Each structure stands twice: as structure tokens, then as C-alpha cells.
Amino acid sequence: MQPTAVSEPIRRRIMQRRGRMRVFTDLDPDKMALVVVDMQNVFCQPGGALEIAPSRETAGNINRLAAACRRRNIPIIWIRSYHQPGGADWRMFFDYFITPERGAMAAQQLTERDPGSAIYSEMHVEPTDYVVNKIRYSCFIPGSSNLERLLRSLERDTIILCGTRSNVCCESTARDAMMLDFKVLFVSDGTSAMSPAEHQATLDTLAQSFADIVTTDEVLKDIQ
Template sequence: MAQPTEVSDFVKERLAGIRGGLRLYEDLQPGETAFVVIDMQNAFVAEGGVIEVPASREIIPAINRMAAKCRQLGVPVIWIRSHHPKGGADWRHFFDHFVAPERREAAAAALSDDAPSSRFHPDMDIGDEDYIVFKNRYSCLIPGSSSLERLLRSLGCDTLLLAGTKTNICVESTARDAMMLDFRVVVLSDATAALSDEEHQASLNVLVQEFADILVTDEVLEELRANAGGADR
């Protein structure tokens, strides 16, 4: 069953009083926007994966459809891939303290080098013109994590459409940092997934208040098409 796609009513009521409504950005422009897909790798997406997020399989169609439409509209598609060298040597603090000893070796190996579990899930539709960026922290935008910020600046993109897994960890971490780096952020609620409905919902509720718009893919595509002249190119 699909996870929630709307923020909770109490958050809507609060924001109506604070800023007059939910939407932050109502003029999404294809030439200024990038579609960023986070961690849709076998370790997270495949059945039985070491860090499996079962709901991530349900968002594959929405992500692929969004990616295809973005390409037609000239919106860059960027796939983020979590990666750690063998043994997780570049993030020992995490593996030593946040992962149980009996799972530590498997968790570190799952995202190392060219392990099959570190590859993108085979159902992900990655185009030849798409970009692939490696990261070594939850957020793609913390200093030293990845080259994403440099890529976005060079592409002239100030608006990020975020998708992938997990909503409340890597997606949320990236959304927070992106907003604080002055990017406009939209989290696609029907193209993100967490381990539970409760965690997914909580993340949407937090992000909409201070960091991002929360929209579904159809809303975003309709707006992008309208601002591109009304039709896919």
C-alpha cells in the first residue's frame, strides 16, 4: 500500500496561519530545475537487501515516469548513489556506533566498490544523458559528501525535485541542506519512501514547515509543462 502523500491536517492549519498556505514555490521553471533521485540501489530496493526499504519498490514507476518526462522537458536527471570504500573506512563513526556488531561488516560491504548491492536497482530507468553522482554521507550537500552542489551550480539549477529513499534520512538530510544553501526544494511525496508510514509522514510534516514544498509528481509535471509552453518537447 502506498505511503501518505499529504502533510497532516494540523500542519496545514498551522501553516495557513503562519504563511497563508502550504506552497512556497509556484513558478517551477524547467530551465532552472533538476530531478535528483537518491539511493535507489539494490541494498535498499531489492527484496532481501541488506538495508531493505520495502516501500521503495512501490515508488519505482513514479520515479521512472518523472525521469522520462523531465528528459522531454530538458530537466536534468541526477541519480545519487551511496558508496563507501571496503569496510566503510570513510565513515567509521557511523559503522562503529550506529550499526550492531553482527551487522557491521555486511552493512559496510553492501555499499562498497562494485558490490552488486551497491548498484542501481535494475528496474530504474537511467538514461544515457543522465548524471550519476556518488555520495558518502546521508546528505548529498554536506561538504565532502559529493559533487552535487558543483554540478547543480554549473547546470544553472536553483530548484531541486527530490525523490528516492529513505524519506526521513537521506532525502530529508539533503532537503534541509539544500534549502540552507539557498536552493528551492520540492520533495515528491509519491516518489519517496521510508521504512514505515509514520516515519514518512513525520518527515513530510517537518520538511514542509521550514525546508521544502511537498507535492506529488503529477502536480509538478503539470506546472513544468505549463512553464515550458504547455507541451513536452
């Protein structure tokens, strides 16, 4: 079970700094979008080349949020990591941060037509949802994806962020989103890391300077 709250020492620090835990008091559901990062077979299916087993525990909460967002006409955007054959579009990662054998398997499962790159089979995706491909951890750095352009075109300034891994793609995306002036609701029980310690570190870091840390139930109240 992964943590869902900011740790007590960080909570005390935040209260001293700004006097409240929740950052945003002016949320407007009509300005929100649900962004689900990397809930794909390669990460979520048992035996996937880059399996993150705790990601499967978050599928139910993400589906709950997606259903509620559809009822409120809040756009749902599924983010897929996607790479050219052999990982040719990100040599830095595939040459240095993973073994050649595992890198070859991961690169194959992240290509367009491989089942590994598909959205995880337990996720409830509807034809009206958006699917956006990215080629870097963050959705927002130049050249990674068209997510920023899509959000601006939809006139959305608030992101409900779910997915995996908390401390890699989700955290990278949350940091950049805040610095591009998006409000970020980081769903603590709708994101996952390889270990509770890594997940906790992300919650503690983001809460201080980048995002509201919220549970699924809190988001459901926010969008009513």
C-alpha cells in the same frame, strides 16, 4: 501505503503562518533538476542489507518523472551511497549505529564493485543521466558529494527530490539544499521510509520550513 499529504494539524499551522501551502510560485522548468537519492539494490532489492521495502512502490513514479524530465531536457541525477571497503570512510555510522554483522554486510554492498551499490534494476537510467556518489546522508555537507558543484554548473536552482529513505538521506539532503538557497520540491509519492509514521513526520517537518511537498502528478504539471 505511505501518506502523500501534509497532516491536517500541520496544514492548518502552515496556512496561519504563510497563507498558502505551496511555497514556490515562480518555478522555472529550465532551472530544475531531478535528484533521485539512494535507489540502489542494497536498499530496494528484497534481501538487501539495508532493505527499505516501501522503496519499491515508488519506482514507477520516479520513472514517470524521469521520462518527463528527459522530454523537457531537465537533468536527471542519480545519487548513490558509496563507501570504502569496511566502511572505513564513515566509522561513526558503521561503529555505532548498526550491529557489526549487519554493518559488515552493508559496507560490502555499498562498495564500488558490489552489485548492491548499483542503481536498482527497476529504475530507468539513461546514458545521458548523471550519477553522483555520496558518503554521508546529506549530499550537500562538505566532502559528501559533488552535487552542489554539479547543480551550480548546470545553472539549476530547483531540485525535484525523490528516493529513499524519506526521513534520513532525503530529508537531510532537502534541509541542506534549502539552506544553500535551492528550491526543493519533495515528492511525497516518490520517496519512502520504513513506516508510514516516519514518512508522515518528514512531510510535516519539511513542509513547514524546508520544501514544497508535492505529488508526482503535481510535479508533472509544474514541468509542462
